[in-house]
Amino acid sequence: MPAAALQRLAALLPPERFLTRPVELAAYESDGLTAYRARPLAVAVPETADEVIALVRLCHELRLPFVARGSGTSLSGGSLPVTDGIVITLNRLNRILKLDPAQRIAVVEPGVINTQVTTAAAPHGLHYAPDPSSQSVCTIGGNVAFNSGGAHCLKYGMTSNHVLGIKAVLATGEVVEWGGASREHIGPDWCGLFTGNEGLFGIALEITLQLLPRAECFHTVLAGYRTLEQAGDAVSAVIASGLLPGALEIMDALALEAAVAAVHAEYPPGCEAVLIVELEGPRETVAVERERLDQIIDASEPVEARPARDAEERAAIWKGRKSAFSAVGRLSPDFIVQDGVVPRRRLGEALRRIGEMSREVGIRVANVFHAGDGNLHPLILFDGREAGALERAESLAGRILKMCVEMGGSLTGEHGIGVEKRDYLPDMFSADEIGLMQRVRAAFDPLGIANPGKMFPGTEAPALLQHGLHPLEKAGIISRE
Amino acid sequence: MITPSSLAELREAVLSAPRVIAVGAQTKPRLAAVDAVKISTRLLRGITEYDPSEFTFTALAGTPVSEIIAALGERGQYLPFDPMLVDAGSTLGGVVASGLSGPGRFRYGGVRDFILGVRFVDGAGRLLRMGGKVVKNAAGFDLPKFFAGSLGRFGVLGEMTFKVFPRPASTLTLEVAGDAGTITEAARSRWELDALDVLPDSGQVVMRLAGPAPALQIIAREILAKFPGRISSDECWSNLREFRWAHLDGVLLKAAITPDQMAPLPGHRRHISAGGNVAFISLPDATALDSINLKAMTLRGDAPLWIRPRLPNAITKDVKNALDPDGRFPNLDD
Ligand SMILES: Cc1cc2nc3c(=O)[nH]c(=O)nc-3n(C[C@H](O)[C@H](O)[C@H](O)COP(=O)(O)OP(=O)(O)OC[C@H]3O[C@@H](n4cnc5c(N)ncnc54)[C@H](O)[C@@H]3O)c2cc1C
Numbered sequence: 001m002p003a004a005a006l007q008r009l010a011a012l013l014p015p016e017r018f019l020t021r022p023v024e025l026a027a028y029e030s031d032g033l034t035a036y037r038a039r040p041l042a043v044a045v046p047e048t049a050d051e052v053i054a055l056v057r058l059c060h061e062l063r064l065p066f067v068a069r070g071s072g073t074s075l076s077g078g079s080l081p082v083t084d085g086i087v088i089t090l091n092r093l094n095r096i097l098k099l100d101p102a103q104r105i106a107v108v109e110p111g112v113i114n115t116q117v118t119t120a121a122a123p124h125g126l127h128y129a130p131d132p133s134s135q136s137v138c139t140i141g142g143n144v145a146f147n148s149g150g151a152h153c154l155k156y157g158m159t160s161n162h163v164l165g166i167k168a169v170l171a172t173g174e175v176v177e178w179g180g181a182s183r184e185h186i187g188p189d190w191c192g193l194f195t196g197n198e199g200l201f202g203i204a205l206e207i208t209l210q211l212l213p214r215a216e217c218f219h220t221v222l223a224g225y226r227t228l229e230q231a232g233d234a235v236s237a238v239i240a241s242g243l244l245p246g247a248l249e250i251m252d253a254l255a256l257e258a259a260v261a262a263v264h265a266e267y268p269p270g271c272e273a274v275l276i277v278e279l280e281g282p283r284e285t286v287a288v289e290r291e292r293l294d295q296i297i298d299a300s301e302p303v304e305a306r307p308a309r310d311a312e313e314r315a316a317i318w319k320g321r322k323s324a325f326s327a328v329g330r331l332s333p334d335f336i337v338q339d340g341v342v343p344r345r346r347l348g349e350a351l352r353r354i355g356e357m358s359r360e361v362g363i364r365v366a367n368v369f370h371a372g373d374g375n376l377h378p379l380i381l382f383d384g385r386e387a388g389a390l391e392r393a394e395s396l397a398g399r400i401l402k403m404c405v406e407m408g409g410s411l412t413g414e415h416g417i418g419v420e421k422r423d424y425l426p427d428m429f430s431a432d433e434i435g436l437m438q439r440v441r442a443a444f445d446p447l448g449i450a451n452p453g454k455m456f457p458g459t460e461a462p463a464l465l466q467h468g469l470h471p472l473e474k475a476g477i478i479s480r481e
Numbered sequence: 482m483i484t485p486s487s488l489a490e491l492r493e494a495v496l497s498a499p500r501v502i503a504v505g506a507q508t509k510p511r512l513a514a515v516d517a518v519k520i521s522t523r524l525l526r527g528i529t530e531y532d533p534s535e536f537t538f539t540a541l542a543g544t545p546v547s548e549i550i551a552a553l554g555e556r557g558q559y560l561p562f563d564p565m566l567v568d569a570g571s572t573l574g575g576v577v578a579s580g581l582s583g584p585g586r587f588r589y590g591g592v593r594d595f596i597l598g599v600r601f602v603d604g605a606g607r608l609l610r611m612g613g614k615v616v617k618n619a620a621g622f623d624l625p626k627f628f629a630g631s632l633g634r635f636g637v638l639g640e641m642t643f644k645v646f647p648r649p650a651s652t653l654t655l656e657v658a659g660d661a662g663t664i665t666e667a668a669r670s671r672w673e674l675d676a677l678d679v680l681p682d683s684g685q686v687v688m689r690l691a692g693p694a695p696a697l698q699i700i701a702r703e704i705l706a707k708f709p710g711r712i713s714s715d716e717c718w719s720n721l722r723e724f725r726w727a728h729l730d731g732v733l734l735k736a737a738i739t740p741d742q743m744a745p746l747p748g749h750r751r752h753i754s755a756g757g758n759v760a761f762i763s764l765p766d767a768t769a770l771d772s773i774n775l776k777a778m779t780l781r782g783d784a785p786l787w788i789r790p791r792l793p794n795a796i797t798k799d800v801k802n803a804l805d806p807d808g809r810f811p812n813l814d815d
Contacts, residue, residue: 101669102665102669102740103665103739103740104668104669124669125669125671126669146619147619147623149617149619153616153617154536154616154617155589157589157590157594158617158619160623160626161590161594170796172795172796174794174795174796176794176796180737181739182737182738182739182758182759183586183590183591183737183755183756183758184582184586184591184737184738184755184758184759185580185630185737186580186630186735186736186737186776186777186778187580187630187631187632187778187813188627188628188629188630188631188632188634188635188813189580189593189626189627189628189629189630189631190627192593192623192626192627192629193622193623193624193626193627193800195623195626196619196622196623197622213668213669213670213671213673215673216671236534239534239536240533240534241647242557242647242648242650243647244646244647281673281692282671282672282673282692282696282700284695284696284697284699284700285673285692285693285696285700287696288692288693288695288696289692289693341613341615341617341618342615343532343535343614343615344534344535344536344616345532345534345535370617373615373616373617374615374616374617375617408614408615409613409615409618410613410615410617410618410619410620411620412618412619412620413617413618413619414617414619415619416619417619417620417621421620425620425621428613428620428621429610429620429621430609430610432607432609433609433610433611433621436603436607436609436611436803436804437621437622439803439804440622440624440800440803440804441622442803443796443799443800443802443803444796444799444800446799455621
């Protein structure tokens with residue numbers, strides 16, 4: 001990279017917003033997948049959409065790779081920098097441009113934090129539904145790039161189901177605007193295609209989000225079961241009943257142990273698994289449906305079922321659930337988390353097989369997962385200081401991913417392919433299918449400068465270090481599901 | 482007209498002519514009124530996978546939606562976005578390619594929000610699978626969503642996987658006097674309406690509640706205390722779904738709108754749907770088109786496909802080239 005090119009880029013921003021000194025770059029070397037690190041040539045810190053457009057256009061002219069970055073919480077290495085390119089960090093494009101309670105939409109810049117949307121909408125009785133557990137730090141731009149999920153996807157869908165409009169600068173420098181304030185569109189669904197592109201198409205500059213009225217009433221039940229299988233059967237019974245819960249989550253014994261240690265959560269004793277089910281809606285509807293749910297849970301023979309009696313008890317149940325993930329991480333110096341999906345009817349079988357594989361190779365695996373949509377979150381624990389431990393853990397992770405695909409599921413429910421799972425893409429898609437995706441990518445980015453080395457197999461891997469808690473988790477600021 | 486009876490034959494059909502376009506039951510004839518050899522999906526019919534416990538099914542493109550609704554109904558499930566023109570014979574492929582959703586799109590979203598995966602033939606004759614068969618999946622680009630509303634211009638759909646929901650225990654329809662203000666207020670309310678439309682003839686606002694019957698009665702009383710009106714029958718929904726209100730040989734348009742664009746114009750009939758986000762507009766003939774002040778798509782009748790079209794951008798052409806390098810399918814603006 002000739003210094004002249006870097007100078008031209010630097011000239012687009014005031015010096016304090018174009019970082020090149022190693023100490024300044026260090027903070028951007030890695031994302032939530034802490035095993036990987038790469039130092040970019042520079043980090044650009046634009047404050048306006050026009051600055052982003054100018055940066056991208058110049059990168060295009062210079063054929064210089066760029067990696068868009070929100071808060072860097074990607075768990076699959078999506079925002080990992082490339083050493084021969086720059087990072088464009090979007091945190092300062094953090095304005096909520098419009099909040100229209102009548103049309104129930106928010107128009108935001110990409111650096112707006114997920115929870116800030118709901119905070120701004122709350123006084124109007126509205127909320128933004130997608131709720132990744134990183135929601136207090138991750139950005140809407142990152143959510144759009146990864147089509148992020150959360151605990152309420154079965155009923156409410158993922159990020160994509162809430163994006164109504166996108167203004168973006170594509171990697172070619174073209175600025176496009178798709179969709180808008182209406183919940184409907186005519187013609188092909190460009191917003192749908194852009195959402196989940198993993199930063200490979202360009203940079204989102206403005207996003208129109210739909211807001212939903214906040215549910216008036218909740219009924220949250222925590223039920224402990226002697227076996228994981230019983231908890232799984234209870235999920236099937238709820239699903240078969242015709243109810244549509246807002247959330248259906250399971251934690252296994254190791255995850256429970258960790259949550260007890262970390263946030264002093266209390267669970268029924270002697271349980272191998274805990275199920276959390278939540279109904280929501282107008283109070284009259286919830287009143288009828290909760291009776292139904294309580295009967296189903298009773299019939300599933302839990303060790304104990306504890307309905308939340310008030311908002312405080314509900315919050316306590318969710319606190320245990322949302323902290324479980326990081327709590328498990330504290331049981332072990334290092335861990336890898338996967339987020340493969342299996343058909344719901346095969347959840348029990350998948351968990352049994354994960355247990356078998358775990359015993360076979362002598363690696364502990366904890367499970368905290370979105371049972372309602374078959375989205376597993378196996379946490380593979382290891383100690384990176386032991387020779388070969390990381391490789392053994394990665395090999396187990398790979399076996400679990402392949403199992404999910406073989407069962408008719410998916411490599412990823414919400415964390416994306418990124419760097420981490422790119423070599424497994426051919427397990428899910430044929431060479432022709434990957435070829436098509438590459439052609440689509442090339443339509444948006446013929447030079448391959450937007451987030452290169454991600455999603456597609458066969459590109460050089462950056463240096464591996466270790467797996468562990470995200471620095472923000474270590475600091476206790478966020479926790480994961 | 483070519484009529485393939487398997488996905489292998491569908492590939493051959495795509496390669497058999499320089500310019501082809503898929504058609505289903507032709508209930509939205511203007512969308513495929515182009516100069517191209519027609520490939521009928523009529524014989525690509527049937528549900529290939531359905532496991533109610535997964536909340537998903539997979540079916541071939543030519544499967545009549547009525548067949549799917551019946552099969553789901555037997556197991557207490559449904560397609561929440563209310564496909565349109567069901568009695569008229571709409572096929573699943575046509576529903577996706579047209580991107581048409583009915584009143585039920587108000588609560589949980591439209592066809593784009595329920596499609597999970599597709600198998601389709603691209604312009605080079607390759608049979609490809611995109612998306613997945615499980616309710617949650619973030620692997621690869623979301624081409625299934627892109628196909629919703631793509632009008633067969635980027636590929637021929639062969640098979641699709643959808644997410645479905647359990648059917649609510651009961652429904653209740655209310656008819657009230659109201660306007661755009663009523664719509665925005667009701668849409669934000671605690672009632673969680675299942676549908677919120679404006680009837681084309683009377684201009685009355687219709688609301689559908691869905692859930693356990695005893696709860697709906699109480700909520701209905703609260704609504705009627707606020708807006709003058711009455712409990713009516715569910716019949717209006719099938720009239721809307723089948724466009725029975727529209728001019729018989731006229732022009733039928735769909736526009737994506739916001740509630741401030743709801744107001745009717747003289748000589749037009751309008752069904753406002755999805756809480757003021759969709760307008761279906763019917764005109765006796767094309768002479769009245771000039772008065773249309775919205776971007777719209779023509780579903781049937783003698784009118785241009787796009788009313789007040791946007792200028793095509795470079796990316797549209799480039800993505801088209803990626804999926805259909807030889808231009809075997811017509812362009813969006815053909
Ligand atoms: C503790 C923890 C818990 C988590 N829990 C969940 C969860 O429950 N559900 C879930 O789905 N995920 C979860 N994640 C993963 C992660 O938070 C999400 O993927 C999130 O969307 C990333 O947002 P970010 O702002 O950190 O983006 P980054 O990590 O900075 O970037 C992610 C990707 O988006 C691209 N990108 C960023 N901004 C833009 C833009 N404006 N335009 C185009 N591309 C852009 C980047 O290039 C990169 O590829 C969790 C992560 C952690 C660390």
